[in-house]
Amino acid sequence: AQSVTQPDIHITVSEGASLELRCNYSYGATPYLFWYVQSPGQGLQLLLKYFSGDTLVQGIKGFEAEFKRSQSSFNLRKPSVHWSDAAEYFCAVGHSGGGADGLTFGKGTHLIIQP
Amino acid sequence: DSGVTQTPKHLITATGQRVTLRCSPRSGDLSVYWYQQSLDQGLQFLIQYYNGEERAKGNILERFSAQQFPDLHSELNLSSLELGDSALYFCASSVEGRIYGVGGYTFGSGTRLTVV
Numbered sequence: 001a002q003s004v005t006q007p008d009i010h011i012t013v014s015e016g017a018s019l020e021l022r023c024n025y026s027y028g029a030t031p032y033l034f035w036y037v038q039s040p041g042q043g044l045q046l047l048l049k050y051f052s053g054d055t056l057v058q059g060i061k062g063f064e065a066e067f068k069r070s071q072s073s074f075n076l077r078k079p080s081v082h083w084s085d086a087a088e089y090f091c092a093v094g095h096s097g098g099g100a101d102g103l104t105f106g107k108g109t110h111l112i113i114q115p
Numbered sequence: 116d117s118g119v120t121q122t123p124k125h126l127i128t129a130t131g132q133r134v135t136l137r138c139s140p141r142s143g144d145l146s147v148y149w150y151q152q153s154l155d156q157g158l159q160f161l162i163q164y165y166n167g168e169e170r171a172k173g174n175i176l177e178r179f180s181a182q183q184f185p186d187l188h189s190e191l192n193l194s195s196l197e198l199g200d201s202a203l204y205f206c207a208s209s210v211e212g213r214i215y216g217v218g219g220y221t222f223g224s225g226t227r228l229t230v231v
Contacts, residue, residue, distance in 0.1 A: 036222075043117060043205055043222035044158075090158065102148060102160025102173045103220070 002027040002093050006106035013081050014114045021076040021109050023091030032094030033074040034103065035065055039087045047089075050074065061085070086113045118142065119223035121206050127229045133194040136226045140187055140208030146170070147189040148209075148220065149181055153202040164189055196230045203227050 003026045013019050025031055032051050036044040048059025055067040065076045074091060088110050092103040118141035128134055140147050149161040151174075160173035164183035175181075178196075183189040193200060204227075207220040 041224070043119070043224040044207075044220075045117070045222070046220065092158075102150075102163060102171060103158075104160070105158035107157045 002031075002104045004091050004093050004104055004106035006089075006091055006109050008109045009107070010110045010112065012112040012114055015083055016080050019076075019078045019081045019085070019111070021089050021091075021111070023074045023076065023106060024072050025074060025091070025093045026072065027093050031074075033065075033067060034092040034094065035059065035063070035074075035076045036090045036092060036105075037061075037087045038090065038108075044090065047076070081111075081113055083113045083115070086111055117221050117223060119144075119206055119208050119221050121204075121223035121226050123226060124224070125227045125229075127231060128196060130196055130198060130230055132196050132230075133192065134196065134228065136191040136193070136204050136206075136228075138189045138191070138206030138208075138223060140189070140206075141221050144208035144210050144221070145187065146209045146211065147183055147187070148207040149175075149189070149191050150205040150207065151202045152205060152225070153199075156202075158205075161191070193228070198230050201228055201230045 005024045034049045035047040038044045047063050048057045050057045050067045057065050063078050067074050088108045090108045091106045120139040122137045145166045148163045151159045161175040162181050163171040167183050178194050181191045203225045205225045207222045209220050
């Protein structure tokens with residue numbers, strides 16, 4: 001069965017500093033990978049997705065992620081964070097078939113921005 | 116506004132009761148997905164409907180059921196409610212039936228269910 005691990009429950013970063021959120025997945029085939037962001041009281045918003053091709057994926061709000069098959073990772077990065085980036089971030093792997101089309105999410109990483 | 120509408124936003128009910136959560140997908144989207152978000156389980160996929168038909172099932176309890184109507188809105192029915200059913204319930208929609216469709220998912224803002 002597929003699984004997603006986000007090893008960091010909380011991360012604190014100073015405003016203007018760079019950010020990297022870690023995501024490791026377990027999946028038996030080529031994964032479909034996603035990063036979502038959830039602000040308090042809101043639904044999840046898609047930041048970026050990887051299906052195939054270039055392993056460096058650009059998303060919205062200045063985020064990017066790199067797919068590394070050898071490490072089973074899909075880490076999210078941003079060169080300079082803003083206070084508005086404080087939120088919960090979820091990595092997810094998509095099922096490519098076999099009867100279940102849902103996403104499997106990690107437990108999330110809570111990002112705190114220090115002034 | 117994501118375009119996916121969920122009602123009600125908040126729901127408080129007693130154990131043993133039955134509730135219905137409603138979701139209107141984004142215009143043009145044919146697929147509706149239901150997710151449960153709780154502190155201990157995280158985000159769990161419950162069920163998917165595509166153009167009125169059940170497409171896939173995840174970790175959905177037998178006490179829960181869903182349907183998608185001809186106008187494509189969907190309802191999630193939760194019965195014999197237990198304290199552990201307290202959670203955020205999200206609906207998401209997509210144009211295609213597969214998660215690797217063009218736009219991926221669009222999530223609604225959720226219904227917070229509290230069972231007392």
